Amino acid sequence: xAGITQSPRHKVTETxxxxxxxxxxxxxxxxxxxxxxxxxxxxxxxxxSYGVKDTDKGEVSDGYSVSRSKTEDFLLTLxxxxxxxxxxxxxxxxxxxxxxxxxxxxxxxRLTVL
Amino acid sequence: xxxxxxxxxxxxxxxxxxxxxxxxxxxxxxGLFWYQQHAGEAPTFLSYNVLDGLEEKGRFSSFLSxxxxxxxxxxxxxxxxxxxxxxxxxxxxxxxxxxxxxxGTSLAVNP
Numbered sequence: 186x187a188g189i190t191q192s193p194r195h196k197v198t199e200t201x202x203x204x205x206x207x208x209x210x211x212x213x214x215x216x217x218x219x220x221x222x223x224x225x226x227x228x229x230x231x232x233x234s235y236g237v238k239d240t241d242k243g244e245v246s247d248g249y250s251v252s253r254s255k256t257e258d259f260l261l262t263l264x265x266x267x268x269x270x271x272x273x274x275x276x277x278x279x280x281x282x283x284x285x286x287x288x289x290x291x292x293x294x295r296l297t298v299l
Numbered sequence: 300x301x302x303x304x305x306x307x308x309x310x311x312x313x314x315x316x317x318x319x320x321x322x323x324x325x326x327x328x329x330g331l332f333w334y335q336q337h338a339g340e341a342p343t344f345l346s347y348n349v350l351d352g353l354e355e356k357g358r359f360s361s362f363l364s365x366x367x368x369x370x371x372x373x374x375x376x377x378x379x380x381x382x383x384x385x386x387x388x389x390x391x392x393x394x395x396x397x398x399x400x401x402x403g404t405s406l407a408v409n410p
Contacts, residue, residue: 216396227403290341
């Protein structure tokens with residue numbers, strides 16, 4: 186399995202507080218992604234990165250920001266958490282190997298916003 | 300536009316064969332993935348098809364027809380541990396390797 190960790194694994198927070206989730210990889214992969222997964226919606230892309238300091242928005246980016254200051258770390262920040270951001274958050278990585286775009290997922294972070 | 304359809308739920312019996320279908324409409328198609336996701340866990344990679352035909356990997360096989368925008372995942376000799384969600388996703392050329400995901404098919408394997 187690809188070396189991907191996420192922290193924290195579980196978090197409960199209150200509406201209006203900032204929250205930062207961390208994704209760390211040891212594979213030196215170029216591409217990193219943040220998804221949220223909710224019942225009835227499947228996996229939805231929040232933001233992604235195609236290199237250090239190179240990021241772009243996904244389909245559900247409102248209320249989220251990201252940063253990637255080094256290859257191994259991709260941070261997702263909820264500026265002011267809302268109850269609608271209660272979800273399971275997955276980080277994924279993929280490399281540059283040929284035409285294979287296989288994404289490998291971290292274990293996920295379960296976030297509850299009260 | 301881009302759209303992926305797969306059945307929401309399926310049930311099957313232990314030891315049987317089940318086929319999970321996925322249809323897609325996408326521009327610049329560059330491959331189709333199948334992932335397995337057990338409840339409370341992360342998705343894990345099963346297969347990748349970019350050319351037409353059948354790819355076999357143990358009890359699991361995946362088929363692709365690009366002209367029909369159609370794929371299926373075939374699971375043979377079903378085991379209870381195969382109860383999971385199966386996610387279909389497509390990747391498009393020049394899209395920074397972003398995947399477009401279906402909503403997943405929840406498979407229940409009964410004894």
